Amino acid sequence: MNESVPERQGIALVFLFIVGDSFVFGLARWAGRDLWLSFLVAIVLASPLILVYGRLGSLMHGQPFSEALPRLLGKWPSRLVALTYSAYAWRLGCFVTGDITNFVQAVSLPDTPQVVMAFGYAILVLWAVKEGIEVLARFSSVMIIVVLLILLTALGLAMTEVNLQEFLPIMYDGFWPVLQGAFQILDFPLLETVLFIGLANALTTKKRSAYKVLIPGFLLAAFFLMLFASASVAILGEEAYMTSYFPVFMSTARIDIALFLTRLEAVVGVTFAIGTFLKISVCLLVASKTLAHTLGFSDYRFLVTPLVLSIIPGSQWFAKSIMEMEQSATKIVGFTDVVVQVALPLVMWIVAEIRMSKERKNKAGKPSGI
Amino acid sequence: MVILIIFGYVVVGGVELLLWKERPWQKVLVYLLLLSAAATFSVLLAIDVRLPVPEPLGTLRNWLQKLWQ
Numbered sequence: 001m002n003e004s005v006p007e008r009q010g011i012a013l014v015f016l017f018i019v020g021d022s023f024v025f026g027l028a029r030w031a032g033r034d035l036w037l038s039f040l041v042a043i044v045l046a047s048p049l050i051l052v053y054g055r056l057g058s059l060m061h062g063q064p065f066s067e068a069l070p071r072l073l074g075k076w077p078s079r080l081v082a083l084t085y086s087a088y089a090w091r092l093g094c095f096v097t098g099d100i101t102n103f104v105q106a107v108s109l110p111d112t113p114q115v116v117m118a119f120g121y122a123i124l125v126l127w128a129v130k131e132g133i134e135v136l137a138r139f140s141s142v143m144i145i146v147v148l149l150i151l152l153t154a155l156g157l158a159m160t161e162v163n164l165q166e167f168l169p170i171m172y173d174g175f176w177p178v179l180q181g182a183f184q185i186l187d188f189p190l191l192e193t194v195l196f197i198g199l200a201n202a203l204t205t206k207k208r209s210a211y212k213v214l215i216p217g218f219l220l221a222a223f224f225l226m227l228f229a230s231a232s233v234a235i236l237g238e239e240a241y242m243t244s245y246f247p248v249f250m251s252t253a254r255i256d257i258a259l260f261l262t263r264l265e266a267v268v269g270v271t272f273a274i275g276t277f278l279k280i281s282v283c284l285l286v287a288s289k290t291l292a293h294t295l296g297f298s299d300y301r302f303l304v305t306p307l308v309l310s311i312i313p314g315s316q317w318f319a320k321s322i323m324e325m326e327q328s329a330t331k332i333v334g335f336t337d338v339v340v341q342v343a344l345p346l347v348m349w350i351v352a353e354i355r356m357s358k359e360r361k362n363k364a365g366k367p368s369g370i
Numbered sequence: 371m372v373i374l375i376i377f378g379y380v381v382v383g384g385v386e387l388l389l390w391k392e393r394p395w396q397k398v399l400v401y402l403l404l405l406s407a408a409a410t411f412s413v414l415l416a417i418d419v420r421l422p423v424p425e426p427l428g429t430l431r432n433w434l435q436k437l438w439q
Binding site for chain 1: 415
C-alpha cells in the first residue's frame, strides 16, 4: 500500500518524535551551565548522520520498506537489518512507555500501578498504529500547534524567573563535560530519528527527498530542546538542574504571575503525554513494519496487537524504577544505540551506494535496442 | 495473577482472530506465536519483577572493551 505524508505533516511528526518524551529530562546535565554548548556540538555531530538517514530514505525512491531494502542490501542482509531495527524500535517503545508511567506516578498518581497507565497507553497506541503513518502525521500536524503554544507560553511566562548569570563562567570545567553532554543528547533523543528510515517510503516522493522532512524537523526540535534546557538552567540554577529528575517540570512550577497564574506544570505534563503517545506509536509502527518484512509479509497490521501488548511488561522490564529510567535517559553513550544509530546506518549507506552505482553502470553499459 | 494474564491474552487473541476477514494459516501461526511469546513474557515478569535483561550485543561490547584496553 502506498503511503504518503505531506512535507509539513512530516516535519511535525519528526519534531514531536524528538521532543516527545525528552524535553522534561535533564538533557546534557553533564555539561551543567554549558549545556547550550553541548547542544550546538550535538547538532553539528548529528547533522551528517541525519543526512545519511535522509540519503537512505531517498535511495528507497518512495518504495515500501519491504521492496526497497532487499533492492539496496540483498534479500537476507535486508531481513537481518529489519530484525535489528524491529528489536530496537520495540525496545525504544518500552523505554518511552516506562518514561511516561514513571513520570505520571512520580508527579501526580503515586498510588496507581504503572501497569494500569501502560495498559491505557497501549490501547491508544494499538488503535493509532493500525490506522497507519498518515493518521499519525495528521495528528502531529494538529498537536504541534497545541504543544508549541503551551510550551512557548510557559517559556514566556517563566522569563521573569530567568537569571542569565547562571551561564557564567563559560567552560570553567573545560571541554570534556561539554562533549559528554553532547554525546548524551546524540544518544537520546537526536539520533533516535534513525527509526524514520523504516518510514522513509511515506516521507519520500518522486519530487521530494527525505531530507526535506528530516532536516527541518531535526533542527527545529534540537533548537527547541536547547532553548528549554537552557531556560531551565537559568531558572533553577546549575545544581538543581543537575540533581532533579524533571527539571523543566520544576522550572515551570516556579511560574507565578501576580499570585493568579500558578501551577502551570500540569500543562507541561499534558504536552509530555501527547509527545509520548506519538513517539510510542512511531516506535511500534516501525517495529511492526520491519518485523513484517523480516518474516516475509507485506502487511504489518496483524503483528501490531502482540507487539503493543508486549510493551506493557516491557516498560517494567528495561527500567524498573524512576532512578533506572533517569539513568537510561541521561547516560552518555549506550553501546546498542551506537551500533543501531551510527554503525549500521553507515554500513547500510555504503553498501547501498555501491550497489546503486553498479546498477547504474550496468544500465549505462547495456546497448540500446535497435 | 498468572491465570488472569493468560485469560486476558486468550480473550484478546480469540476476539481479534474472529474479527479478521481472512485467516491465511501463515498469518494465524505467526500471530499466535507472537501472542504466546508476549503472554509468556508477561507471566515471567509477573512472577519475577527482577527478570534479567539479555544483552545480545554484550559479547561484542566486551570484546571491543578488551581491544581498547
